[in-house]
Amino acid sequence: MESETAVTVNLADDTPALFERRRFLTLLGVGAAAGAASSIMPGCSGPGVGSAVAGQAVAKLNQNENQIAPSEVERRAMMEALDLANRYPAAEGTLIAGLAAHHGIDEECFLMGCGSTELLKVCAEAALGGSKELVQGFPTYPTLERYARVYGAGIRSVPVDATGHLDLDGLEARISDRTGVLYLCNPNNPTGAVLPDRAIRSLIERVPGQTLIVSDEAYHEYVEDPAYRSLIDLAVSRPNLVVLRTFSKVYGLAGMRIGYAIGHPGTIRALAPHRLQFNLNNPGLHAAIAALDDHAFVLESVELNAQSREAIIREMPRFGGTPVPSQAGFVWIDFKRETGPIRRALDEQDVFVRTYGHSPNHLRISTGTQGNMDRLFAALEIAVG
Numbered sequence: 001m002e003s004e005t006a007v008t009v010n011l012a013d014d015t016p017a018l019f020e021r022r023r024f025l026t027l028l029g030v031g032a033a034a035g036a037a038s039s040i041m042p043g044c045s046g047p048g049v050g051s052a053v054a055g056q057a058v059a060k061l062n063q064n065e066n067q068i069a070p071s072e073v074e075r076r077a078m079m080e081a082l083d084l085a086n087r088y089p090a091a092e093g094t095l096i097a098g099l100a101a102h103h104g105i106d107e108e109c110f111l112m113g114c115g116s117t118e119l120l121k122v123c124a125e126a127a128l129g130g131s132k133e134l135v136q137g138f139p140t141y142p143t144l145e146r147y148a149r150v151y152g153a154g155i156r157s158v159p160v161d162a163t164g165h166l167d168l169d170g171l172e173a174r175i176s177d178r179t180g181v182l183y184l185c186n187p188n189n190p191t192g193a194v195l196p197d198r199a200i201r202s203l204i205e206r207v208p209g210q211t212l213i214v215s216d217e218a219y220h221e222y223v224e225d226p227a228y229r230s231l232i233d234l235a236v237s238r239p240n241l242v243v244l245r246t247f248s249k250v251y252g253l254a255g256m257r258i259g260y261a262i263g264h265p266g267t268i269r270a271l272a273p274h275r276l277q278f279n280l281n282n283p284g285l286h287a288a289i290a291a292l293d294d295h296a297f298v299l300e301s302v303e304l305n306a307q308s309r310e311a312i313i314r315e316m317p318r319f320g321g322t323p324v325p326s327q328a329g330f331v332w333i334d335f336k337r338e339t340g341p342i343r344r345a346l347d348e349q350d351v352f353v354r355t356y357g358h359s360p361n362h363l364r365i366s367t368g369t370q371g372n373m374d375r376l377f378a379a380l381e382i383a384v385g
C-alpha cells in the first residue's frame with residue numbers, strides 16, 4: 001500500500017504538533033484501514049477521508065470530494081443529530097419535502113439512497129438480471145456496471161470519443177430488446193464531458209419503454225456549458241427515466257451518504273422495494289436538510305470548483321499533460337505516457353490522484369483549494385522531472 005510508505009511518523013519526537021498530525025493521519029485512514037480501502041478501489045491510492053484541515057496535510061485529489069466541506073451549517077446540524085443516535089432515522093420526510101420545494105416537483109417523485117451509489121445498485125437490481133444488458137459509455141463511472149455484473153447482466157460498452165463525450169449514436173445502436181438499463185453519466189466521470197441536451201432528449205424519445213434510462217447528474221451544479229440541461233423535468237413524467245443526484249459533491253457530504261433519485265411516481269414505487277430498509281443515517285439526513293438552505297456554501301463550492309478546474313486545465317501542458325475540457329469536479333488528462341510512475345511519485349509527496357488500468361496514459365485529478373493546487377503543481381514538477 002503506497003500511502004503507508006508515503007508518511008513517516010517519528011514516535012520519538014511526539015510534540016503536540018506531531019500528535020495532531022498523527023491523529024489526523026489516523027483519521028485519513030493511513031495504515032491498515034487505508035490498505036483495505038485501496039484494495040477495493042483500484043487506481044485510487046492514498047487516504048480515505050478528507051476535510052478542510054486535511055487539505056493542508058495532504059492533497060487528496062483522487063475521489064472528487066468537496067475540499068472545503070462541511071460548512072458550519074452542516075456541522076451544527078450533524079452535531080445536534082448525534083443526540084438521535086439511539087433513534088432510527090425519522091427525518092426522511094422532512095428532507096424529501098425540502099427537496100420537493102428545492103426542485104419544484106412532487107414529493108412522490110423522490111427516492112432517497114445511501115448516496116447515489118445505493119440508487120445505482122437499486123436500478124441494477126430492479127432492471128437488470130437474467131439475460132438483460134446494460135448499455136453504457138466507456139470509460140464511465142463503474143458502479144452500475146459492478147452491480148449489473150452481480151445481477152448477471154451482460155455489459156455493452158461504447159467508447160467515448162476523443163473529447164471524452166459519450167457516443168450517443170453508438171449507444172443507440174447497442175440498444176436491443178435485451179437492454180434493461182441505458183446509463184448516461186452526465187457529466188461523464190472520468191472524462192468530465194457533458195452531453196448536449198437536445199441530442200439526449202432526441203435519443204430518449206427513441207429508447208424503448210422497457211429500457212430504464214439512468215441519468216447520473218452527480219456533478220450537475222458544476223456545469224457551465226449552456227448546451228447542458230438536467231433531465232429532471234422529463235424524468236417526472238416519463239416512466240423509463242430516472243435522474244440521480246447526490247449530496248456528496250457540491251454540498252460536501254460524501255461521508256454522510258445521502259443521494260436521491262427523481263422519477264415518475266410509478267417508477268419510484270417500483271424501485272423503492274429494492275433499497276435497504278433504514279438506509280439513511282440521522283446526522284446525514286439533518287446535514288442534508290440544513291445544506292439545502294446553505295446557499296452561500298453552495299456558491300463558494302461552485303466558485304472554488306470552477307477556479308480550480310481552470311487552473312488544472314491551464315497548468316497541465318507545463319507537465320506534459322493534455323487535459324480534456326471538463327464540466328465536472330475533476331479533470332481527465334492524457335500524458336501520452338504511462339502515468340503509474342507519476343502517480344507513485346505524487347503519492348510519495350502526499351498528493352493523491354487517480355489512475356486507471358483501462359487508460360494507462362491518463363490521470364484524473366479532482367478539483368481543490370488553492371493550497372491543494374499549489375501542492376499539486378509543486379509535486380508534479382518533481383514527479384515529471
Ligand SMILES: Cc1ncc(COP(=O)(O)O)c(C=O)c1O
Pocket residue numbers: 063064114115116117118141185189216218219245246247248254257258259
Ligand atoms: C458519476 C458519479 N455517480 C455517482 C457517484 C457516487 O456518489 P455518492 O457519494 O452519491 O454515492 C459518484 C462518486 O464519485 C460519481 O462520480
